[in-house]
Amino acid sequence: MKNKILILILVVLFCTGIGYWFIKKFQIPASKIVSEHTAIEIVKNQFPEFKEYPSNQLPPKSIKTEKTDNGWHIAFIQEGSGRPIISATCFFVDNQKNIMSQRIYNPTVEEDSTVELSPTTCTPGACSLENCHGLDIKCGSNPPDVCTEIYMTGDKCLQYAKCGVKNNKCQRIENSQFTECKSCVQKCIDASKNDSIQLFYCESQCK
Numbered sequence: 001m002k003n004k005i006l007i008l009i010l011v012v013l014f015c016t017g018i019g020y021w022f023i024k025k026f027q028i029p030a031s032k033i034v035s036e037h038t039a040i041e042i043v044k045n046q047f048p049e050f051k052e053y054p055s056n057q058l059p060p061k062s063i064k065t066e067k068t069d070n071g072w073h074i075a076f077i078q079e080g081s082g083r084p085i086i087s088a089t090c091f092f093v094d095n096q097k098n099i100m101s102q103r104i105y106n107p108t109v110e111e112d113s114t115v116e117l118s119p120t121t122c123t124p125g126a127c128s129l130e131n132c133h134g135l136d137i138k139c140g141s142n143p144p145d146v147c148t149e150i151y152m153t154g155d156k157c158l159q160y161a162k163c164g165v166k167n168n169k170c171q172r173i174e175n176s177q178f179t180e181c182k183s184c185v186q187k188c189i190d191a192s193k194n195d196s197i198q199l200f201y202c203e204s205q206c207k
Contacts, residue, residue: 032095036065039072039093046099050076050089059086066119070145071095075119090122092145100146103128108162108173121163127170129163135182137172139163153189153203157181181206 034042040063044050053076055061066073071094080086088105103122121128126141133152140163160178163170188202 034071034093034095034097036067036072038097040065040074042093042097043074043076043091043099047089064117064119068120068145071100073119075117075122077117085117085124088117088122090119107164108175123163124165127163127165129158129161132158135185137161137163137178139170139172141170153199154182154185156203156206157185 044053053061054063060079062077062079064075064077071092073090073092075088075090077088078086085105085107087107090103090105091099092101094100105117105122107124117124118126118128120126121141121143127139128141128143130138130140130143132144132147133150133155135154135157157178160175160181162173162175162178164173165171166173184206185203188199188206192199192202
C-alpha cells in the first residue's frame with residue numbers, strides 16, 4: 001500500500017514538473033513582447049501617411065490601441081465635426097514586430113458612429129466581419145487576426161462586406177457593391193457547376 005502511495009506521489013510530481021517545463025518553454029519572455037510605442041512606430045514607418053497621428057489640429061486625428069497576448073491592435077482614427085468618425089485604419093502588430101492585418105472603416109449614414117470604435121474589430125463596438133471565406137456574412141465580436149491564404153469561390157466579394165452597429169445591434173450593413181458581387185458569383189456557380197476552369201474565369205469578371 002505504501003509503495004502504491006509513493007508511486008502515485010512520484011507520478012504527480014513528475015507530471016507537475018513536466019507541466020511547469022512546458023509553461024516556461026513556451027511562455028513569451030517579457031523582453032520579447034512588443035511595446036505599444038514600438039508597435040505604433042512600426043506601422044508609421046511602413047505607412048508614412050500616419051506619421052502625424054495623433055494631432056489636435058483640425059480635423060483631429062487620434063490613435064487607439066488594444067493589447068493582446070500576441071501583440072497590439074492599433075487604430076488610426078480620422079475624426080470630424082458632426083460625425084465623430086470619418087474613417088479609421090486598423091492594424092495588428094504581433095510580438096515578432098510583423099504587421100499581420102489591416103482593416104479600413106468608413107462609416108455609412110445608417111451606422112451609429114457615436115459608439116466607441118474598437119481597434120480589434122475596427123468598427124464601433126465589438127462588431128466586425130467574422131468569416132474569412134464564403135458569401136454568408138457573419139458579424140460579431142470575434143474577427144480573425146489573420147485569414148488563411150486559401151482562396152474560396154466568392155472571397156473577392158468580402159472586401160465589400162460591412163458589419164456595424166445599427167439599432168444597438170451588431171449586424172451586416174447593406175452594401176450594393178457586396179450584393180452585386182455576390183449575385184454575380186452565385187450566377188457563375190450555378191452556370192459552371194461541373195467546370196472549375198469556367199467558374200474561375202466567370203468569377204474573375206465579377207466586380
